[in-house]
Amino acid sequence: MKKKPLLHRLAVLGLGGLLALGAAGARAEGQIRIADQFGIVYLLLDVAKDQKLIEKHGKAQGLDIAVSQVTLSGGSAMNDALLSGSIDIAGAGVGPLLTLWDRTLGKQNVRGVASLGNFPYYLVSTNPAVKTIADFGDKDRIALPAVGVSVQSRILQLASSRLWGEAQHAKLDKISVALPHPEATAAISKGGTEITAHFANPPFQEQELAANPAAKVVLKSYDVLGGPSSATVLYATEKFRRENPKTYRAFTAALAEAAQWIHANPEAATDLFLRVNKSKIDRKLVLDIIKSPDVQFKLTPQNTYALAEFMHRVGAIKNKPASARDYFFDDPHNAGAN
Numbered sequence: 001m002k003k004k005p006l007l008h009r010l011a012v013l014g015l016g017g018l019l020a021l022g023a024a025g026a027r028a029e030g031q032i033r034i035a036d037q038f039g040i041v042y043l044l045l046d047v048a049k050d051q052k053l054i055e056k057h058g059k060a061q062g063l064d065i066a067v068s069q070v071t072l073s074g075g076s077a078m079n080d081a082l083l084s085g086s087i088d089i090a091g092a093g094v095g096p097l098l099t100l101w102d103r104t105l106g107k108q109n110v111r112g113v114a115s116l117g118n119f120p121y122y123l124v125s126t127n128p129a130v131k132t133i134a135d136f137g138d139k140d141r142i143a144l145p146a147v148g149v150s151v152q153s154r155i156l157q158l159a160s161s162r163l164w165g166e167a168q169h170a171k172l173d174k175i176s177v178a179l180p181h182p183e184a185t186a187a188i189s190k191g192g193t194e195i196t197a198h199f200a201n202p203p204f205q206e207q208e209l210a211a212n213p214a215a216k217v218v219l220k221s222y223d224v225l226g227g228p229s230s231a232t233v234l235y236a237t238e239k240f241r242r243e244n245p246k247t248y249r250a251f252t253a254a255l256a257e258a259a260q261w262i263h264a265n266p267e268a269a270t271d272l273f274l275r276v277n278k279s280k281i282d283r284k285l286v287l288d289i290i291k292s293p294d295v296q297f298k299l300t301p302q303n304t305y306a307l308a309e310f311m312h313r314v315g316a317i318k319n320k321p322a323s324a325r326d327y328f329f330d331d332p333h334n335a336g337a338n
Helices: 003-022 040-050 053-059 075-083 094-104 151-164 171-175 181-190 204-211 221-225 238-243 245-264 266-276 283-291 305-313
Strands: 031-036 066-071 089-093 111-115 122-125 142-144 176-178 197-199 216-220 232-236
Touching: 031 040, 031 075, 031 245, 040 053, 040 066, 040 245, 040 266, 040 283, 053 245, 075 089, 075 094, 089 094, 089 151, 094 111, 094 151, 094 232, 094 305, 111 245, 122 204, 142 151, 142 181, 151 171, 151 197, 151 216, 151 221, 151 305, 171 176, 181 197, 181 204, 197 204, 204 216, 204 283, 216 221, 232 238, 238 245, 245 266, 266 283
Parallel strands: 031 066, 031 089, 142 176, 142 197
Antiparallel strands: 089 232, 111 232, 122 197, 122 216
């Protein structure tokens, strides 16, 4: 697939960068290392990076902040990088956040920093026999970022539990495969590979639907989670937040400014996304996503708790949060987290 060499370069550069950054050890305040993934769901970080908003808000506090950013794929890679101390801010789904919150409770105390916004995630299939998830067979292969870990995988498990019962919540894990969104999109768009479905995010799902007449939506995340939801979030350790208060404030202020700018400038935001990501995606497709009433760029997490309750019920996390505010930091923008 055409995307593979690029992904290989990203992996090599990303891992090399993480090793170099991790080797720095303890640091004085004024540095932040961020890891993102693929898609429009990371547009807040794209804007903050391109417009140097973190640096801007750092200077307002008398602080020069050195910002590093690397692209990884999948919640497992994100969580490993955060726990190893190679990054300070991880960008991944609510599922990986909950896994790490549970695992580090009373230790590193990883919690959510902010949402990246509300985005509908679609499970797209090219198999004409598949109308709902009940129709998937042993020969189907569902691509998603990380099997049993990514938010797409957890949403699919929640939908499966409602169809077949909670004892069968992982029924579709056996036909799921871990694949970065760009590679999975190439497979669905062109056809002819073992990949017959992809649980994606914008703009990959829209690309697939536009490119392949056989592609159709089988499942929508908003339907499973009960409405608009913040599937992708940012999270960090309690230590980073406590020891870097000015850097942390500059980061969240930058995110808030980026959200306001995107809302006020959808055309410019579209051009920024295409330029920063060196993307050849159809401009109108990207603009339609950014302007969609189903998409909201905002920091306050929404509709995440249903997934937390489910993960506790099936034993994916041992500790049950009382509310979403248990696994998000006590910041003003998280006051309405649910």
